[in-house]
């Protein structure tokens with residue numbers, strides 16, 4: 001039901017991203033998210049699976065919906081800042097595409113959660129408020145461009161280059177281990193866009209770097225060490241790099257009689273993919289852009 005005006009006591013009606021609305025706005029949203037084949041959620045047979053397995057998977061999908069919604073916030077703040085200082089239309093146009101993709105991903109993950117445990121149960125799952133993991137963009141018009149570009153470089157480096165580059169192989173692995181066609185299709189649809197998102201980050205940062213002043217560029221090297229440290233803390237989920245020495249990650253399609261998997265990945269697999277992506281993809285790309293990325297990784301830390 002669409003909230004209409006303030007509540008009787010004058011307080012604002014609380015909002016939640018997963019609230020449904022009806023009418024033209026919902027139709028516009030549906031047209032946007034159905035621009036590619038929408039997964040056949042009605043074919044998901046929940047009764048085939050143990051309720052505990054479904055609930056555990058639902059918590060994962062709900063968490064992902066929140067993360068995807070968080071990407072809408074980060075990318076729209078980036079778009080707003082870059083547009084304010086007159087960034088090229090091509091850059092803002094491409095970034096606009098990313099925002100609509102992330103809204104679509106949030107909807108896909110929400111729908112998967114509902115397919116797993118039903119609407120009522122899904123809506124009762126915890127959804128922590130979304131916050132920006134960055135300070136606010138510097139204010140001002142075109143004259144603030146140097147500060148805004150330095151701020152944007154941090155967001156691009158963190159959310160697009162590292163964040164999107166890590167999510168790609170995670171989703172690749174999820175496709176491999178998921179045993180049911182519906183959640184696998186959901187992951188596949190998200191993954192198709194994440195390839196583009198990571199590429200956007202690297203191209204946009206390449207465009208931006210020569211436009212930074214010397215001090216801002218030097219600061220970005222220090223920022224990289226902090227961002228790498230923060231990602232490690234989040235993605236390794238308590239699994240230390242030393243614990244993974246001599247371990248080999250084998251992600252392969254499940255055997256016929258494998259235990260069902262509805263789109264979840266264990267903490268150790270997650271950590272191994274993170275470290276492998278850092279070593280083989282992210283650090284070499286930062287090096288190619290002129291960062292001393294190996295040093296940043298060696299000296300990584302959290303604030």
Ligand SMILES: [Fe+2]
Pocket residue numbers: 068071101102105190194
């Ligand atoms: Fe996404």
Ligand SMILES: [Fe+2]
Pocket residue numbers: 071102164193194197
């Ligand atoms: Fe993305």
